[in-house]
Amino acid sequence: MSAEAKIISLAQTDAAQIASGSTPESATSAEKSGMDQIKVKGGNRLNGTIEISGAKNAALPLMCACLLTDEPLNLSNAPTTLRDIRTLSAVLESLDVTVSANPELKLISLKSEKTSTCYAPYDLVRKMRASVLVLGPLLARFGVAKVSLPGGCAIGTRPVDLHLKALEQMGATIKLEGGYIFAEAKDGLKGAVVEFAKVSVGATENILMAATLAKGTTVLKNAAKEPEIIDLGECLISMGAKIEGLGTSEITITGVEKLPGTTHAVVADRIETGTWMIAVALTGGDVRLKGANIDHLTALVGPLEAAGLKISQDDQDILVSRNGTPLKGTDIMTEPYPGFPTDLQAQFMTMLTLCMGAGMVTETIFENRFMHVPELGRMGADITTQGNSAIIRGVSGLRGAEVMATDLRASVSLILAGLVASGETTINRIYHLDRGYENIVDKLCACGADIERIPVSLQE
Numbered sequence: 001m002s003a004e005a006k007i008i009s010l011a012q013t014d015a016a017q018i019a020s021g022s023t024p025e026s027a028t029s030a031e032k033s034g035m036d037q038i039k040v041k042g043g044n045r046l047n048g049t050i051e052i053s054g055a056k057n058a059a060l061p062l063m064c065a066c067l068l069t070d071e072p073l074n075l076s077n078a079p080t081t082l083r084d085i086r087t088l089s090a091v092l093e094s095l096d097v098t099v100s101a102n103p104e105l106k107l108i109s110l111k112s113e114k115t116s117t118c119y120a121p122y123d124l125v126r127k128m129r130a131s132v133l134v135l136g137p138l139l140a141r142f143g144v145a146k147v148s149l150p151g152g153c154a155i156g157t158r159p160v161d162l163h164l165k166a167l168e169q170m171g172a173t174i175k176l177e178g179g180y181i182f183a184e185a186k187d188g189l190k191g192a193v194v195e196f197a198k199v200s201v202g203a204t205e206n207i208l209m210a211a212t213l214a215k216g217t218t219v220l221k222n223a224a225k226e227p228e229i230i231d232l233g234e235c236l237i238s239m240g241a242k243i244e245g246l247g248t249s250e251i252t253i254t255g256v257e258k259l260p261g262t263t264h265a266v267v268a269d270r271i272e273t274g275t276w277m278i279a280v281a282l283t284g285g286d287v288r289l290k291g292a293n294i295d296h297l298t299a300l301v302g303p304l305e306a307a308g309l310k311i312s313q314d315d316q317d318i319l320v321s322r323n324g325t326p327l328k329g330t331d332i333m334t335e336p337y338p339g340f341p342t343d344l345q346a347q348f349m350t351m352l353t354l355c356m357g358a359g360m361v362t363e364t365i366f367e368n369r370f371m372h373v374p375e376l377g378r379m380g381a382d383i384t385t386q387g388n389s390a391i392i393r394g395v396s397g398l399r400g401a402e403v404m405a406t407d408l409r410a411s412v413s414l415i416l417a418g419l420v421a422s423g424e425t426t427i428n429r430i431y432h433l434d435r436g437y438e439n440i441v442d443k444l445c446a447c448g449a450d451i452e453r454i455p456v457s458l459q460e
Contacts, residue, residue, distance in 0.1 A: 038427045038441065040418030041450040042400060045285035048447035052273050052292045053079045053438045054106065054266030057343075058228035060130040061205040062235055062266060063088055066097060066110035067137035068212060069239060071261030077291075078108040078266050083434040087128045091120055095134065111261075115142065122148035122179060128435075132160055133202065135181060136210030139172055145183045149176070162203035166194045170207075170214055191216030191255060199224050199336040204251075205232055211253035212241040220251040226337040227267055227296045235264040270296040271343045272437060275412055277320050278347045279444075281309040282354065282420045286321040287447060294318050299340040303348070306330045307355060327351065329359035329394055336365070346372045346413035352392040353381040354420060362389045372410035375403040379417050379425065400425040408436045415440070419449055 054077040063085075066073040079085060080101040085108070089099045096115040101108045118138045125131040125148035138145035150160065160181070164174050167183060169192040175182040191214050196203055204224040209232070211218035223229075225247055233246040239262045242254040273292040280287050281304055294301065294313045301311055308325045311318065329352060334342040342365035352359040353376060363369050370390060373383050378401045382393040400423030405411035411433035418425030427433075430453075433440065441453050 035456040036430055037454040037456075038415060038418075038430050038433070039452055039454055040400075040415060040421075040425045040427070042398070042419055042421040042423070042425065044283065044419070044448045044450055046276075046280050046283045046287050046419075046444070046447040046449060047285040049288045049290055050276050050443050050447060051290040052268045052276075053077075055079070055228055055231070055269035055271070056082055056084055056436050057201075057226075057269075057271070058231045058267045059085060059108070060088055061133050061209070061228070061232045062264065063092060063099075063108065063110060064133040064137055065209055065232065065235060065239070066092065066112050067095065067134060068141055068209060068236075069259040069261050070111075070113045072109055072111045073239075073261050074263040075108045075110075076263065076265045077106050077268075079269070079438050080106060080108055081438050082436060083431065084128050084130065084436065087124070088131060091124045091131045091134060094120065094124060095138070118142050118145045120145075120147040124148075125150055130202070132163065132181075133206050133209070135163065135183060136167065136206035136208075139167060139183050139185055140189050140210040140213040143185050143188060145181070147181045147183070149179050149181060160202070162196055162198070162200045163206045166192075166196070166203060166207045167210065169194055170210065170218065189214035189255075191218040191253075193219045193221065195221040196223065198222070201226055201229065204229055208233060208243070208251065208253065209236070211255060212236055212239075212243070212259060213257075214253075214255040216255060218253045218255070220253070221249065223249055223251045224336060225249065227270060227293075231267040235262065238262040238264060268292050268296075271341065271409075273297060273318065274300050274341065274344045275347050275416070275437075276443075277304060277309065277311065277318070278344070278351050279416050279419060280320045281307060281322055281327060281351050282416055283449075284322045284324070285448070286319070286323070288314070289318040289320065291316055292318040299335075299338055300344060300348075303330050303332050303340070307351065327355040327394075329355040329357035329392070331360040331362075333362040334365050342366060342369060343409050345369060346409045347416055349373075349383070349390065349392055350376065350381075350413045350416045353383070353395060353398060353417070355392075355394040358391055358393045360389060360391055364388065369407075369409075371406040372413050375406070375410070375414055376417060378403055379421055381417075397422055399423060402426045402428065405429045405432045408432045412437060412440070415444075415451070418451075419444075 098111045129150040171190040201224045239259045245251040379398045398421035
């Protein structure tokens with residue numbers, strides 16, 4: 001069957017499934033657990049040790065890299081229990097990838113020996129934007145792909161035009177129809193000089209993977225520099241890829257005919273690390289963050305130290321402490337790495353609500369990432385927003401309230417607020433939280449926090 005006929009057949013199958021109602025159920029037991037609540041009683045210092053999980057934002061592209069080889073790809077230090085990991089596992093399984101996870105060993109094993117389909121359907125892709133990262137590997141290895149457009153995002157638009165334009169430069173034929181990306185490279189992808197119009201983590205990852213099997217040399221200019229991209233590149237290199245320039249704005253990839261499998265350890269989650277650093281700044285106490293790398297958080301360390309937190313690296317761990325010193329207001333602006341991470345903006349804003357004086361937060365990455373502001377206001381925060389900036393004036397204390405999470409990082413920012421608020425805080429819609437933080441209740445309880453998860457069945 002030709003690639004074009006295969007795509008048409010897949011589209012017909014998709015339409016038939018929808019018409020017959022045989023698509024997956026809209027609310028699985030895992031999704032229903034996302035209706036649970038988290039209750040926090042504030043006032044306790046954090047003291048103890050927190051082991052940092054493998055980075056979700058690194059694990060997702062690493063999992064997609066399994067499509068580049070017919071041999072096993074084993075990922076250690078993987079955050080196996082996260083909702084996003086389960087979602088992408090389902091996407092890969094729909095592409096005939098064998099996926100097995102061992103939470104005790106923090107191991108995910110993947111094998112894409114062969115596939116009867118290069119089709120990633122809407123019902124799966126809609127649940128997580130990172131699913132579009134299967135596009136480049138599928139096209140590079142199989143020469144054809146049909147992938148649903150990932151749709152909207154609560155924190156702003158994140159179009160995939162940079163991904164598609166780059167693949168077209170590499171010889172792919174791209175067609176958008178019925179909410180799907182139809183991509184074809186009859187003679188394989190070819191090396192090209194790709195200059196991204198703006199820095200994009202997802203586009204850099206997608207094209208980096210695709211270029212490993214392209215004919216000739218590909219140069220990515222204005223590439224993203226995040227540690228998660230370096231981690232992906234190092235995994236690809238251990239699989240036999242030829243890559244130079246990781247961690248710089250120009251990455252050169254010389255394509256190879258075939259890639260073997262490998263075993264690779266997922267880098268520690270710098271966003272989780274930063275979240276707990278901010279938590280200690282708020283609550284006070286002393287916490288050891290195991291397996292964390294301070295070099296990945298230089299843009300956060302400066303503002304936190306200016307606010308009054310003590311931070312040091314101890315071998316493979318980060319030590320953070322604040323005992324008695326008042327917090328001071330400071331300003332931040334989110335920027336692509338190595339700038340201040342947008343994924344820590346909400347948490348940092350929560351800290352500023354209790355600082356002496358005022359601080360300013362300017363968000364330059366996503367246009368809708370102040371949705372946590374009204375919820376913090378319900379807890380007594382004094383925040384004024386104008387455009388993409390927010391002025392936070394420190395108050396003497398926050399008050400517990402019932403609040404609603406709007407996205408992943410907003411969820412955890414409300415938990416941080418609850419840790420220091422008087423009374424009890426109830427956070428609803430925590431399915432966002434389950435996407436990116438492993439065992440958050442257990443980790444905080446072990447350090448003295450008064451926090452519990454209330455299953456939906458026990459709610460009144």
